[in-house]
Amino acid sequence: MTMAAAIESRTAEAPAWSKASRIASVDILGDLNQAETIWRRLEDQQHFSTPYQRFDFLGPWQRLVGERENLRPFIVIAYDIERRPLLLLPLALRQEHGVRIACFMGGKHATFNMALWDRDFAAHATRADLDALISAIRARSEADVLAFSQQPLSWQDLPNPMALLRNQASANDCPLMTIAPDAPPTAQISSSFRRRLKGKERKLKTLPGYRYRVAATDAEIGRLLDAFFRIKPLRMAEQKLPNVFADPGVEDFIRGVCMMPLAGGGHVIDIHALECDDEIIAIFAGVADGYRFSMMFNTYTMSENSRYSPGLILVRNIVDHYAERGYRALDLGIGSDSYKRLFCKANEPIFDSFIPLNLRGTVAAAAMSGVNRAKYLVKHTPALFHMAQKLRSALR
CATH class of the missing domain: 3.40.630.30 (Gcn5-related N-acetyltransferase (GNAT))
Structure with missing residues (x-):
């Protein structure tokens, strides 16, 4: 026994x-x-x-x-x-x-x-x-x-x-965004902030093949994860932070659960990205349950395109994506990063x-x-x- x-x-x-x-x-x-x-x-x-x-x-x-x-x-x-x-x-x-x-x-x-x-x-x-x-x-x-x-x-x-x-x-606190049913987009993100982001995004829209996507196929998921595991160590080193994604078994775990489908559609982890023909510009990934999206990991390009706040533009797309699907809440992970407060005004x-x-x-x-x-x-x-x-x- x-x-x-x-x-x-x-x-x-x-x-x-x-x-x-x-x-x-x-x-x-x-x-x-x-x-x-x-x-x-x-x-x-x-x-x-x-x-x-x-x-x-x-x-x-x-x-x-x-x-x-x-x-x-x-x-x-x-x-x-x-x-x-x-x-x-x-x-x-x-x-x-x-x-x-x-x-x-x-x-x-x-x-x-x-x-x-x-x-x-x-x-x-x-x-x-x-x-x-x-x-x-x-x-x-x-x-x-x-x-x-x-x-x-x-x-x-x-x-x-x-x-x-x-x-x-x-x-640590967890900044939280609540989404009221049938609320206008400005209820989540103000018109003035949206205008600022649109001004930055105009620079990115000149890039060939610029687009926002939610990974749906194994090939898309694998390609975005290849970029994530290439860029994230560079970002962590730049910030002088330990790279938890380099710990033994972590990359295999992340790749496996991102590929794993859910019975009702989608995957265990959703991956959202901004990209163009030349590079992956920003990646945000998290878990969703029909009610709330919760961000798990993210990174953005080391190229000159990082000057145009691609991470913030991607979060705006993510907020709109889940609000259109009737979600009631969204968080960007536990922690005090200033960008989270631009979107999430409440505390969990x-x-x-x-x-x-x-x-x-x-x-x-x-x-x-x-x-x-x-x-x-x-x-x-x-x-x-x-x-x-x-x-x-x-x-x-």
Whole structure:
């Protein structure tokens, strides 16, 4: 019997521990294949999660990136008394300084982290349900601490039940654009800003074959990704930032999920681009779920054409693309980059939770919480943030 099977067998036989909770039993699986059927079932129209929790996104990430980083699947599934799945936590277990930490799969490549919930259960979940879940994990797992980072406070207008647990604000904000149904284009992007972008775009329109496109075929996707992986390292080096796309397995993961089709049409990751006959001018890629587009990665040309703000022009096209399709929200990723505020005027509340499962985890949770609070203070205090930037630059 494999370790994963042993874990599943042990947990499935556990009796219900809380009559106040709808959660009657919990399994903890160490094998993606064992979790796949339930995972995909929780992705249907009755589910509640972000596109970053799709099995076709996190499965390849775990196999190609997580395993190389010595992360093991730690998939928590809670059931009601009739063994109907109520939620699935797509976690991975890592060890740092002797502490076993269960965190969300996806690492730096998942902008938002959530459980996959049965929508009705999520809408009525109580603190007793969450306490029962944590108690089951504490009693039946080898983890010392749960580190749940970058969780949205709500998604598609439904509160995230994980916010019922003790939490704190994440270090970084996520600028957000809300799109009102049938609103005019100026509701998303003002007329004056559009005029400025059109003035810049006139320069690009003189280029032979200038166009905006959403990649649809494998050949288009492959060509745009070839350009991305050629340009992005140059941009990261220019900014003196580490290139996370050069980590082992990451390029294979990105290429694989960008090529992977969704059952309802489109791909797991949508790639938008400005290009001409001579070059790819700008690329923005992200995940979409019919309600919201969330940017995942981007880059733009190193040529003289970069003077005409191709990234901003491309974002304008992306906003119009999703607004025309009835989307209600759009974000350009977590972080304080100034260009995001030109489009996204609101803030998406993001929170973290560090939950100890034993004495060792209590110390670890306190340390992780303290580090995150310090990061938050620096990010939200202009003088400290400026000082940190100068120190980072000097160290490099």
